[in-house]
Amino acid sequence: MNVHITPTMLGQVVISGILSGALYAMVALGLALIFGVMRIINVAHGPLLMLGAYTTYFLYSALGINPYLTVPVSMLVLFVVGVLLERTLVFRVVDAPELSSLLLTFGISIALVNLAQLLFTSDLRAVEYLTGSWVVGPFALSKSRLVAFVFAGALTGLAFLFLGWTKLGKAIRATSQSREVAMVCGINVQRIHLITFGLAAALAAAGGALIAVIVAIQPEMGQIWTFKSFLVIVLGGAGNYPGALLGGVLLGLIEQVASLFLTTQLSEVVAYVLLVVILLVQPTGLLGGRQT
Numbered sequence: 001m002n003v004h005i006t007p008t009m010l011g012q013v014v015i016s017g018i019l020s021g022a023l024y025a026m027v028a029l030g031l032a033l034i035f036g037v038m039r040i041i042n043v044a045h046g047p048l049l050m051l052g053a054y055t056t057y058f059l060y061s062a063l064g065i066n067p068y069l070t071v072p073v074s075m076l077v078l079f080v081v082g083v084l085l086e087r088t089l090v091f092r093v094v095d096a097p098e099l100s101s102l103l104l105t106f107g108i109s110i111a112l113v114n115l116a117q118l119l120f121t122s123d124l125r126a127v128e129y130l131t132g133s134w135v136v137g138p139f140a141l142s143k144s145r146l147v148a149f150v151f152a153g154a155l156t157g158l159a160f161l162f163l164g165w166t167k168l169g170k171a172i173r174a175t176s177q178s179r180e181v182a183m184v185c186g187i188n189v190q191r192i193h194l195i196t197f198g199l200a201a202a203l204a205a206a207g208g209a210l211i212a213v214i215v216a217i218q219p220e221m222g223q224i225w226t227f228k229s230f231l232v233i234v235l236g237g238a239g240n241y242p243g244a245l246l247g248g249v250l251l252g253l254i255e256q257v258a259s260l261f262l263t264t265q266l267s268e269v270v271a272y273v274l275l276v277v278i279l280l281v282q283p284t285g286l287l288g289g290r291q292t
Helices: 007-038 045-063 067-088 098-120 143-165 167-177 179-184 189-214 219-236 241-261 264-281
Strands: 133-136 139-142
Touching (some): 007 045, 007 139, 007 143, 007 189, 045 067, 045 098, 045 189, 067 143, 067 189, 098 219, 139 143, 143 241, 167 179, 167 189, 179 189, 189 219, 219 241
Antiparallel strands (some): 133 139
């Protein structure tokens, strides 16, 4: 496929990649938190994002609330859901082999998707709130994606400030580095696990709320986001929180560049090929794994 690449096309691709990458990074940060602190592979991360999207949709369609104002509400609702899941199910596999957590969260994922299909049906739903683009010079900036970029950047920044400067955030980082040492220092590790899983679910919910304004939503939408989140943390390093930011931006850029040269179907394959290559060449990710 021959494509004549102009500077304007390349600039548009880079802008689109960065806008998408910020959203990927925020969602993947929650997955990185869970793996870094609890050593759990959470396959249910995408379905939690889906529930966040539906929360925003129903608040907007039923009550007419500005969808961007529903972001904190979605985060709070899914924080509670995450806490309940951790306290009733997930805590049982914290010290178990990783395959156990994989199977458990896979079961939770299936249950959440089927529950959503039962309650919401499989019909596509859309939050038609902010459409079109802003034109800046030769570039077109999608309104919904630009606002999502701002929200995702702000929430990711707040998450890093929380982890770096608050007492609870430092306790989460300490638990991530060494659970045994954290316990010796008087940190309630079970409480940290509970809060971490809730925070991860809240970050996924924020992603779902923002995505609901960009694309149509349906119960199975979370599966692709689970995969992309895993790809992001593999790129940056499993359990490496700054790595999630780097991996998200890289994935966004790679997807957009691939769309220039390949058909839609083939460009989607690039992410899968990239995952295999990274695992073969640099299994610990670009920044290494499990760092804070």
